[in-house]
Amino acid sequence: MATVEFRQASRIYDPERPPAVSRVNLDIADGEFLVLVGPSGCGKSTTLRMLAGLEPIDEGQIFIDGKDVTETRARDRDVAMVFQSYALYPNMTARQNMAFALENKKVDKATIDERVAFATKMLELEDLIDKKPAAMSGGQRQRVAMGRAIVRQPKVFLMDEPLSNLDAKLRVSTRAQIAALQRELGTTTVYVTHDQTEAMTLGDRVCVLKSGILQQVDSPAVLYENPGNTFVATFIGSPSMSLLDGIAVENGRAVLGEGHTLDLGMTSEQAAKVKGDKVIIGVRPENWEIVAINSDAPLDTPSVPLEVALVEHLGSEQYAYCHPIMTADSPVTVRGERITVRAPKGTLDQGDTIRVRPVPGSVVFFDPETEINLNYL
Incomplete structure (x- = not known):
């Protein structure tokens, strides 16, 4: 040895x-x-x-x-x-x-x-x-x-x-x-x-x-x-982590959703490392929580609307590959125009509209210029 x-x-x-x-x-x-x-x-x-x-x-x-x-x-x-x-x-x-x-x-x-x-x-x-x-x-x-x-x-x-x-x-x-x-x-x-x-x-x-x-x-x-x-x-993880660019940082908070109401849980230490007013976030498929399926009713919980484009069935679970539903003037863009969501088997079908939010504490934040994780800066 x-x-x-x-x-x-x-x-x-x-x-x-x-x-x-x-x-x-x-x-x-x-x-x-x-x-x-x-x-x-x-x-x-x-x-x-x-x-x-x-x-x-x-x-x-x-x-x-x-x-x-x-x-x-x-x-x-x-x-x-x-x-x-x-x-x-x-x-x-x-x-x-x-x-x-x-x-x-x-x-x-x-x-x-x-x-x-x-x-x-x-x-x-x-x-x-x-x-x-x-x-x-x-x-x-x-x-x-x-x-x-x-x-x-x-x-x-x-x-x-x-x-x-x-x-x-x-x-x-x-x-x-x-x-x-x-x-x-x-x-x-x-x-x-x-x-x-x-x-x-x-x-x-x-x-x-x-x-x-x-x-x-x-x-x-x-x-x-x-x-x-x-x-x-x-590169690490299959399916890979979804990345969202242009996430707003307001008063030390990273926010998303209609009216910037969805707080993504950025810590004060991470917020201190943000140079501008934007950040990149990453969320693993299992860290998206589905809060509504095919429902247009207003929700008390802030969330992100998605349309299910493809469903992969893997026995006990499924992966839904979704397109974000965002306005044309939204500053947020999704890399690859796809967000992957893990769900229990039989939950979702192609064409469904769902609303999701990240599980608290699961979001990874990256600097928009260097693309380095804020925790390492």
């Missing part, structure tokens, strides 16, 4: 274009499971390959267990990588694939047999140990690839989207297996995925990247409930 540290680490393919990875500062604790997540092309795989020694570091440094490995060859870094494409030798059995790296290092046969047996039992590969990759399913090949990494007993495991080639059901079961495996071994693990659900369920901490720039590193719960900026807010 080992700590990992990135210090201002950059990867620059073309000096005329922005860096693929730009000045990343990141500390990974001994035994931690850290997930790198972000959209395609954000630099997450490049960051992992820099740590593995498969990509050069153009600026900055990388340390493993306190040792500067910036110029160290990949073979000398004591890391083991699990690739998206499995990268198994097709002419070798599972046993031979797992033992190959140890044999190259001239490890004695007894130790090799012991380590292979340990990995075989842990990954339930007993029935596959003498089969070649062509006779295995995708999930079985991925387990062999993980076994090959385990037998090396490295300081750090690196996993580059190892589940992306699996079907949905197998992805869920293998994900649980990886989590259990990491807990049992306690090896520092850096895992790359574009699937934010994977990131949220696997990682002790999650690092969100965008265009090669680190956006936020924190626990899954903090990223979900208190995202650092609007990008993290909309």
Whole structure:
């Protein structure tokens, strides 16, 4: 096991274009499971390959267990990588694939047999140990690839989207297996995925990247409930957080609805950080409270009118994708022109008109210029 540290680490393919990875500062604790997540092309795989020694570091440094490995060859870094494409030798059995790296290092046969047996039992590969990759399913090949990494007993495991080639059901079961495996071994693990659900369920901490720039590193719960900026807010969570621009701030209160009567619960500390008279708000689907359905009657409770455009049925619950009903001169705009509301099953249908309000204390406030969460300013 080992700590990992990135210090201002950059990867620059073309000096005329922005860096693929730009000045990343990141500390990974001994035994931690850290997930790198972000959209395609954000630099997450490049960051992992820099740590593995498969990509050069153009600026900055990388340390493993306190040792500067910036110029160290990949073979000398004591890391083991699990690739998206499995990268198994097709002419070798599972046993031979797992033992190959140890044999190259001239490890004695007894130790090799012991380590292979340990990995075989842990990954339930007993029935596959003498089969070649062509006779295995995708999930079985991925387990062999993980076994090959385990037998090396490295300081750090690196996993580059190892589940992306699996079907949905197998992805869920293998994900649980990886989590259990990491807990049992306690090896520092850096895992790359574009699937934010994977990131949220696997990682002790999650690092969100965008265009090669680190956006936020924190626990899954903090990223979900208190995202650092609007990008993290909309990327983390499925369905994503709804964002409303142009929310008025009056006398230290963020207000919405007809006549600005709906108080959104901004704290005095947050209000002190607002530079103008507007703010961006974010609300998760489960944090909208439905106060009326298909009713034109006046309400004592201030609320926001929405029209249900689409309903997703998910068994015990449903998600309603709604268009806001606002006057043409309203200063408020909804990003994507859609607000997502979670409701109990059978509650809503397409074409319904509903009125909603945020659950008290659930609104996240962002600065309209920097789009940074006011709590972090």
